[in-house]
Amino acid sequence: MRLARVGAPGAETPVLLDGEGTAWDLSGLTTDIDGPFLASGGPGRAAAALAEGRLRPLDLTGLRFGAPVARPGKVVCVGLNYTDHAAETGAEPPAEPVVFMKASNTVVGPDDEVLVPRGSTKTDYEVELAVVIGATARYLESPADAGRVIAGYAIADDVSEREFQLERGGQWDKGKSCETFNPLGPWLVTADEVGDPQNLAMRLYVNDELRQDGHTKNMIFDVRHVVWYLSQFMVLDPGDLINTGTPAGVALGAGNDFPYLRAGDVVRVEIERLGAQQHTIGQAG
Structure with missing residues (x-):
């Protein structure tokens, strides 16, 4: 699984990218890709949401990629x-x-x-x-x-x-x-x-x-x-x-x-x- 954050600095949208290169909006599942998301089994929940058809695709055209993890603690x-x-x-x-x-x-x-x-x-x-x-x-x-x-x-x-x-x-x-x-x-x-x-x-x-x-x-x-x-x-x-x-x-x-x-x-x-x-x-x- 590939996880990313796209959009303007400070206003990135969390997304999952599947094997076909399609981006899926995770904002209904989490506010960000960060420590709490990772610690709570977020990647697994994102995969399940995709499999169940609960995510919507997101067009990445023209969007900036931010760092894939919100500012680390260290x-x-x-x-x-x-x-x-x-x-x-x-x-x-x-x-x-x-x-x-x-x-x-x-x-x-x-x-x-x-x-x-x-x-x-x-x-x-x-x-x-x-x-x-x-x-x-x-x-x-x-x-x-x-x-x-x-x-x-x-x-x-x-x-x-x-x-x-x-x-x-x-x-x-x-x-x-x-x-x-x-x-x-x-x-x-x-x-x-x-x-x-x-x-x-x-x-x-x-x-x-x-x-x-x-x-x-x-x-x-x-x-x-x-x-x-x-x-x-x-x-x-x-x-x-x-x-x-x-x-x-x-x-x-x-x-x-x-x-x-x-x-x-x-x-x-x-x-x-x-x-x-x-x-x-x-x-x-």
């Missing part, structure tokens, strides 16, 4: 989680997941404009598999338990300002939390439809030039390990988002081969079975 990120990315940055593969937080108001629609911050010369891109939490995760016993708390997956571009992140002291968060720095979507694909999250090809293009060509099989810590690990240090709530790391090909690791992002660039991000997003880079005023 966005938790894992750094250096791909073998090739660790190598390109000259870092040793970590013994435990590298964890940092990203402001939840960075989450925007998949095709919304992404803004280079004031004073930035090193705004970078990162294709990532995003995990959407669907049930409370607290001290999970093992990675095997993680599957029951995962609602599904989406595409994220974990946009990063490398000078702010690495050269200005303090923690990584300030290079990760600039406005618009987390385009998400176009939809949330439920875990049962995705199947194995470690079997997904992922690519990112800047101005039609392939920059990242990776695969989730190359994660150092797989999705279930990451969810289990995080639950030992924080409570994960329904609707929370986890960005699980990026493969090689970011501007930070490419030297002069790949320049950092500038206003006017167009970024396209694809993950197998999750669709694609495309956003234009603008400049913060």
